[in-house]
Amino acid sequence: MQWFxxxxxxxxxxxxxxxxxxxxxxxxxxxxxTEAEELTAATFEKAWRxxxxxRRDVAAFSxxxxxxARNLAVDHxxxxxxxxxxxxxxELVGEEDHAALLELTSDLARLAKLxxxxxxxxxxxxxxxxxxxxxxxxxxxxxxxxxxNVGTIIxxxxxxxxxxx
Amino acid sequence: MNDEFLHQLRKSPPPQFTSRLRNRxxxxxxxxxxxxxxxxxxxxxxGSAAVAAALWMRPSVPDRGGxxxxxxxxxxxxxxxxxxxxxxxxxxxxxxxxxxxxxLAPAPATVTGLGTIATRGLPARDNGPQPIAxxxxxxxxxxxAAPSGRPLVRFAAPASAQALAAKVANNxxxxxxxxxxxxxxxxxxMCSDGPQGVDIALTTRPMSVDEFRSCGGAAGxxxxxxxKVAFVATELGYYGAAVTAAKTAATFRVSPRQLFLxxxxxxxxxxxxxxxxxxxxxxxxxxxxxxxxxxxAVFGPPRESPAAMAMAELLLEAGCDEWPWIRALxxxxxxxxxxxxxxxxxxxxxxxxxxxxxxxxxxxxxxPSALVILDYNFFDARRDQFxxxxxxxxxxxxxxxxxxxxxxxxxxxxxxxELTLRxxxxxxxxxxxxxxxxxxxxxxxxxxxxxxxxQFELLTLSFDERGGRLSREPFKEIDRINNRSDxx
Numbered sequence: 039m040q041w042f043x044x045x046x047x048x049x050x051x052x053x054x055x056x057x058x059x060x061x062x063x064x065x066x067x068x069x070x071x072t073e074a075e076e077l078t079a080a081t082f083e084k085a086w087r088x089x090x091x092x093r094r095d096v097a098a099f100s101x102x103x104x105x106x107a108r109n110l111a112v113d114h115x116x117x118x119x120x121x122x123x124x125x126x127x128x129e130l131v132g133e134e135d136h137a138a139l140l141e142l143t144s145d146l147a148r149l150a151k152l153x154x155x156x157x158x159x160x161x162x163x164x165x166x167x168x169x170x171x172x173x174x175x176x177x178x179x180x181x182x183x184x185x186x187n188v189g190t191i192i193x194x195x196x197x198x199x200x201x202x203x
Numbered sequence: 204m205n206d207e208f209l210h211q212l213r214k215s216p217p218p219q220f221t222s223r224l225r226n227r228x229x230x231x232x233x234x235x236x237x238x239x240x241x242x243x244x245x246x247x248x249x250g251s252a253a254v255a256a257a258l259w260m261r262p263s264v265p266d267r268g269g270x271x272x273x274x275x276x277x278x279x280x281x282x283x284x285x286x287x288x289x290x291x292x293x294x295x296x297x298x299x300x301x302x303x304x305x306x307l308a309p310a311p312a313t314v315t316g317l318g319t320i321a322t323r324g325l326p327a328r329d330n331g332p333q334p335i336a337x338x339x340x341x342x343x344x345x346x347x348a349a350p351s352g353r354p355l356v357r358f359a360a361p362a363s364a365q366a367l368a369a370k371v372a373n374n375x376x377x378x379x380x381x382x383x384x385x386x387x388x389x390x391x392x393m394c395s396d397g398p399q400g401v402d403i404a405l406t407t408r409p410m411s412v413d414e415f416r417s418c419g420g421a422a423g424x425x426x427x428x429x430x431k432v433a434f435v436a437t438e439l440g441y442y443g444a445a446v447t448a449a450k451t452a453a454t455f456r457v458s459p460r461q462l463f464l465x466x467x468x469x470x471x472x473x474x475x476x477x478x479x480x481x482x483x484x485x486x487x488x489x490x491x492x493x494x495x496x497x498x499x500a501v502f503g504p505p506r507e508s509p510a511a512m513a514m515a516e517l518l519l520e521a522g523c524d525e526w527p528w529i530r531a532l533x534x535x536x537x538x539x540x541x542x543x544x545x546x547x548x549x550x551x552x553x554x555x556x557x558x559x560x561x562x563x564x565x566x567x568x569x570x571p572s573a574l575v576i577l578d579y580n581f582f583d584a585r586r587d588q589f590x591x592x593x594x595x596x597x598x599x600x601x602x603x604x605x606x607x608x609x610x611x612x613x614x615x616x617x618x619x620x621e622l623t624l625r626x627x628x629x630x631x632x633x634x635x636x637x638x639x640x641x642x643x644x645x646x647x648x649x650x651x652x653x654x655x656x657x658q659f660e661l662l663t664l665s666f667d668e669r670g671g672r673l674s675r676e677p678f679k680e681i682d683r684i685n686n687r688s689d690x691x
Contacts, residue, residue: 049228053225057216057221057224058213058215062213062214075216075217075220078216078220078224079220079224079227082224082228083227083228086228145208145211145212146212155580155583155584156584167209168210168213169213171213187560187561190560190564194560194587196205196206196209197587199209200205203208
């Protein structure tokens with residue numbers, strides 16, 4: 039995809055191609071539609087504001103954008119663990135209620151349920167592979183793993199998820 | 204690879220969202236990046252100048268250390284309290300500090316030691332449950348601080364919980380006093396009057412009715428004052444270990460006793476079981492003729508890591524406690540008991556390894572005669588790469604763990620007197636943050652749950668006199684509890 043016209047970023051092209059990738063990356067990573075929309079917007083706003091700092095010689099624009107998204111996801115996951123006041127405990131969903139609720143929710147919630155026991159790295163790999171649609175090679179570069187290792191891990195993860203799907 | 208079900212989960216962003224975001228990006232509100240950049244620099248420079256000016260104009264204040272906290276809130280007992288030594292996180296005799304009893308009024312309680320509330324000799328009130336909101340405000344605990352100036356959180360738990368607790372305390376801006384303790388001791392400490400008491404206990408079994416009824420400390424204070432006695436209790440889940448081998452290995456079953464005899468640095472001698480000798484066992488059939496004639500080779504967690512401590516607590520302690528004299532040391536000499544049960548041999552038959560995918564495929568698979576002791580979660584996520592559970596008894600499965608038939612797993616419960624959490628924000632924060640941290644650390648066998656929600660349940664435990672048992676109910680706001688009590 040040609041995103042640059044005479045050194046100027048073709049923002050429309052970026053937007054058209056990258057928006058679904060970033061959006062789906064957040065959906066897979068966080069398991070919720072609303073959060074995905076919020077963080078996708080935050081990613082693009084951040085990238086837009088900082089676009090003058092992007093350097094073509096360091097990384098592809100899609101990688102840069104995904105890096106912003108990933109940092110936002112990490113920050114978000116960290117803040118999501120912020121404590122609920124004890125007095126709010128009553129509002130929490132109980133185990134039985136939760137089980138019933140899950141049956142009614144979407145496949146995305148089902149995936150979130152299945153990936154809850156996975157490590158952060160494994161969830162990240164799933165989100166990059168199936169949300170952001172990266173190839174194993176791109177994921178390997180992005181995460182600092184070897185390509186074969188990425189392939190092995192994802193294969194194992196998919197097997198595990200499919201068995202419980 | 205059949206991953207179509209994952210590809211199908213992709214979807215296009217909603218059109219309204221797409222157009223809204225596009226408009227927003229094109230709006231002048233986002234402006235030129237360089238303008239924002241300049242504004243940011245100007246703000247930083249202005250902020251720095253303001254801070255510098257404030258520091259320049261600030262009068263010098265002598266360092267008063269731990270006394271400062273107590274003097275900030277003048278008290279009728281200040282002069283008496285200030286003479287007492289300050290509490291220290293080491294748990295020695297100096298763990299006492301100045302306290303402020305004003306906020307306990309009108310209750311005629313005396314406060315001694317580490318702010319522990321002495322209730323002896325106080326007449327019990329018989330006018331039924333009272334709202335505890337009167338002392339749910341900042342109280343004596345708000346002036347307790349460690350020498351570092353941070354509020355002290357005293358926590359009793361299995362030794363393997365210490366590293367995580369220290370991290371959580373640091374993040375919660377609290378000073379941790381950690382007391383390594385088994386469940387009985389942890390509950391006893393939580394229910395203790397006096398400086399040895401702790402605020403929060405992590406246990407591997409639920410609190411018994413007798414423990415609940417006889418609990419002193421903050422719970423005893425509430426009881427004496429006629430308030431509802433309650434604990435905030437959280438069932439965190441289970442933690443566990445798995446004993447297994449490479450998927451191509453010939454399997455056999457080992458008991459905790461056999462594992463102890465294979466891994467301990469010192470074991471009871473064959474002639475005199477009360478005398479410990481350097482571990483002479485090099486083959487499994489030396490331990491038990493029924494086992495294979497195979498050299499002992501075990502991979503396990505790195506020494507001194509939380510996982511190694513968990514391994515010792517779950518497997519080795521169960522094995523070494525089969526000798527009655529060692530089991531007796533648990534209460535008579537806990538340190539010696541721990542040394543005997545937790546010391547792992549260092550002659551090369553036990554190899555500490557961090558479990559990773561690389562370790563499994565590159566190291567373990569090339570050592571088909573070796574056993575490996577793993578965190579249960581790691582094992583469960585890669586069952587197809589291992590030979591299955593090799594621990595005697597029930598297989599390692601969520602069902603057997605929940606039913607408590609699998610040997611190497613324990614439930615985890617976090618307890619604190621309700622009063623302790625209500626009157627001190629830092630302890631509240633620590634309690635909640637620790638519960639989260641345990642969940643997130645991979646230490647637990649996490650029950651199926653969405654990562655979107657805080658799943659564990661806060662329970663208020665109270666004693667049902669008619670039923671003669673503990674009743675469990677969701678933790679509720681105090682007003683609701685009082686209203687319900689009024690109705691009864």
